[in-house]
Amino acid sequence: MNPLEAFRIAIKELFANKMRSLLTMLGVIIGVASVITLVSIGEGVRWQISRQIEALGSNLVIVTPGKGTGGVSGPSFTGAISKLRYDHAQAIERQAGSVKNAAPLIEAGSVVSLSQKEDKKVSTLVSGTSESYPEVRNQPLRAGDFISRTDIHEYRYVAVLGDTVRKKMFGDGNGIGEEIRIGEEHFKVIGVMRKKGRTLTIDNDDRIFIPITVAEELLKTQQVSIIFVQSVNPQEVDDAVSQTRRVLNRRLQKSDFAVSEQKDILSTFKGIMNTLTAMLGGIAGVSLLVGGIGIMNIMIVSVTERTREIGTRKAVGAKNRDVLLQFLLESMVISAVGGALGIGLGFLGSRFLDRLVPNLKTMVSPRSIVIAFTLSLLVGLFFGIYPAHKAARLNPIDALRYE
Amino acid sequence: MLLEIRNLNKIYGYGESRVAALDDINLDIQAGEFVAIMGPSGSGKSTLMNIIGCLDRPTTGSYRLEGRDVGKMKENSLARIRNRKIGFVFQTFNLLPRATAIGNVELPMVYSGVPARRRRDMARKLLTEVGLGNRLLHRPNQMSGGQRQRVAIARALSNTPAVILADEPTGNLDSQSGEEIMGIFKRLNNEGVTVILVTHDAEVAGHTRRVIRLKDGKIVADEQVKA
Numbered sequence: 001m002n003p004l005e006a007f008r009i010a011i012k013e014l015f016a017n018k019m020r021s022l023l024t025m026l027g028v029i030i031g032v033a034s035v036i037t038l039v040s041i042g043e044g045v046r047w048q049i050s051r052q053i054e055a056l057g058s059n060l061v062i063v064t065p066g067k068g069t070g071g072v073s074g075p076s077f078t079g080a081i082s083k084l085r086y087d088h089a090q091a092i093e094r095q096a097g098s099v100k101n102a103a104p105l106i107e108a109g110s111v112v113s114l115s116q117k118e119d120k121k122v123s124t125l126v127s128g129t130s131e132s133y134p135e136v137r138n139q140p141l142r143a144g145d146f147i148s149r150t151d152i153h154e155y156r157y158v159a160v161l162g163d164t165v166r167k168k169m170f171g172d173g174n175g176i177g178e179e180i181r182i183g184e185e186h187f188k189v190i191g192v193m194r195k196k197g198r199t200l201t202i203d204n205d206d207r208i209f210i211p212i213t214v215a216e217e218l219l220k221t222q223q224v225s226i227i228f229v230q231s232v233n234p235q236e237v238d239d240a241v242s243q244t245r246r247v248l249n250r251r252l253q254k255s256d257f258a259v260s261e262q263k264d265i266l267s268t269f270k271g272i273m274n275t276l277t278a279m280l281g282g283i284a285g286v287s288l289l290v291g292g293i294g295i296m297n298i299m300i301v302s303v304t305e306r307t308r309e310i311g312t313r314k315a316v317g318a319k320n321r322d323v324l325l326q327f328l329l330e331s332m333v334i335s336a337v338g339g340a341l342g343i344g345l346g347f348l349g350s351r352f353l354d355r356l357v358p359n360l361k362t363m364v365s366p367r368s369i370v371i372a373f374t375l376s377l378l379v380g381l382f383f384g385i386y387p388a389h390k391a392a393r394l395n396p397i398d399a400l401r402y403e
Numbered sequence: 404m405l406l407e408i409r410n411l412n413k414i415y416g417y418g419e420s421r422v423a424a425l426d427d428i429n430l431d432i433q434a435g436e437f438v439a440i441m442g443p444s445g446s447g448k449s450t451l452m453n454i455i456g457c458l459d460r461p462t463t464g465s466y467r468l469e470g471r472d473v474g475k476m477k478e479n480s481l482a483r484i485r486n487r488k489i490g491f492v493f494q495t496f497n498l499l500p501r502a503t504a505i506g507n508v509e510l511p512m513v514y515s516g517v518p519a520r521r522r523r524d525m526a527r528k529l530l531t532e533v534g535l536g537n538r539l540l541h542r543p544n545q546m547s548g549g550q551r552q553r554v555a556i557a558r559a560l561s562n563t564p565a566v567i568l569a570d571e572p573t574g575n576l577d578s579q580s581g582e583e584i585m586g587i588f589k590r591l592n593n594e595g596v597t598v599i600l601v602t603h604d605a606e607v608a609g610h611t612r613r614v615i616r617l618k619d620g621k622i623v624a625d626e627q628v629k630a
Contacts, residue, residue, distance in 0.1 A: 012501070312498075316491065320478060400497060
């Protein structure tokens with residue numbers, strides 16, 4: 001028999017039992033929709049993070065303490081001892097030809113308040129850094145000045161506020177000229193940063209910047225948690241990486257620092273997100289499996305119900321493979337139509353989540369559509385084989401007399 | 404010879420529970436004959452019918468249809484023979500419930516690969532011949548028993564088979580419909596179609612021209628009916 005005939009029979013059969021076909025499809029619809037929706041969350045988060053990392057700038061090199069080659073090791077809050085110092089940053093800046101600037105950070109959480117009003121306390125991250133920070137991070141000032149070289153040399157108690165801190169302390173004002181207290185010391189606000197946004201989970205604006213030399217005294221540590229290094233141009237970023245390594249190798253053990261550039265971080269995160277997305281897809285795939293079992297169940301019932309029909313078809317000349325094809329196509333049409341509807345529903349679901357949940361970006365990629373649809377076809381094929389085989393193997397004599 | 408059966412045995416079961424459903428059957432039927440196979444239930448007439456219809460294979464012995472030994476053919480070849488050479492008419496009609504009269508008559512042609520347009524024309528012609536020209540798009544549940552059986556006969560004729568095999572074709576019909584159906588068989592036979600029917604009804608058998616009686620798996624009588 002011509003496969004097109006078998007296809008026609010399959011479609012007719014599904015229309016003859018509309019309600020049953022729809023309910024059977026529902027399993028596949030839900031399965032495919034959940035695969036599409038969950039994968040769209042993964043893809044969206046991946047896109048968001050990639051954009052954030054790309055926003056670091058392609059000429060940015062990051063030096064972090066501790067082990068690791070490339071990739072990302074926690075820049076702060078790890079509690080591990082860092083052997084990086086301010087003078088390492090200075091050495092990189094002076095000795096690495098492809099490096100334009102190197103801005104270190106000494107950070108510690110602290111409570112900050114206005115000198116006059118003790119009650120208005122804000123908990124934030126105090127960050128000691130050098131004058132090149134705004135350029136290296138590509139984060140200009142909103143008003144006032146950043147810490148200068150003189151501020152660093154002369155241990156001046158001046159502070160520059162990140163946008164989040166500014167808003168918490170001064171609302172709409174910028175606070176320049178005000179006096180604030182960090183710990184027991186008083187600082188004069190000389191500038192406020194423009195908003196930078198988040199990188200991963202870190203709020204870049206929830207910070208107060210002070211001269212690094214002052215931070216060493218105030219925070220009683222010389223441990224630099226991260227050095228941001230800027231190459232002279234994007235083409236020389238690889239040179240900047242190797243030169244930075246060379247400079248640090250002369251001063252530190254190899255295991256005391258890690259140098260990575262934006263593309264390393266990007267690829268690491270993309271790798272992690274791919275794994276996560278695959279995991280989400282896999283979890284959703286379980287429901288597709290359940291849908292497949294539903295198809296198999298209904299097809300077995302259908303074969304039993306239509307035993308006489310199968311007998312009749314065989315008596316008038318249907319070969320085993322004709323019967324096999326007919327039932328296999330039926331289960332595959334169910335799963336294919338279910339898959340197509342599921343893609344539509346998944347698309348709607350992902351748009352809905354995108355709208356409904358703030359800060360969540362979802363993206364339906366063509367790849368996930370292709371994978372989900374292929375999976376649904378395979379489910380129809382796999383779970384259709386047993387019932388179709390059962391139908392094909394019926395003995396026509398018994399099947400003709402079946403009541 | 405259309406149909407040649409030699410020393411045919413059909414045995415079910417093994418060892419102690421071994422039953423010989425057909426015991427050393429020898430039978431020749433020529434093209435154009437109109438034959439009734441009679442016998443009480445359990446006589447083996449259904450088994451013989453299944454073997455003649457290529458739904459089943461003999462345990463030993465040979466069965467030749469148009470000279471080909473179909474008794475040793477594989478399943479797919481048997482399906483092909485059923486499709487091209489045999490036209491079945493069942494007591495319970497066995498029509499596809501969701502298909503129209505035309506759809507049912509088309510069925511054997513679907514499996515023999517006749518193109519849709521020709522299938523449709525052929526089905527219409529056959530249904531008109533059995534008197535259902537005005538019921539082409541009716542479904543089985545919209546037709547009387549006699550009409551259903553006429554659809555089944557049209558279906559049996561659709562691939563111009565070598566033989567029509569009818570198993571108690573009037574068993575589920577009232578006597579008037581039964582007469583009409585027998586009339587159709589008679590007419591077909593007059594036109595040269597070979598008809599074999601299985602029945603336990605002597606009156607039905609009386610319409611045929613040759614009656615073969617089975618008992619306990621053996622042929623006990625084989626006689627021509629006087630006109």
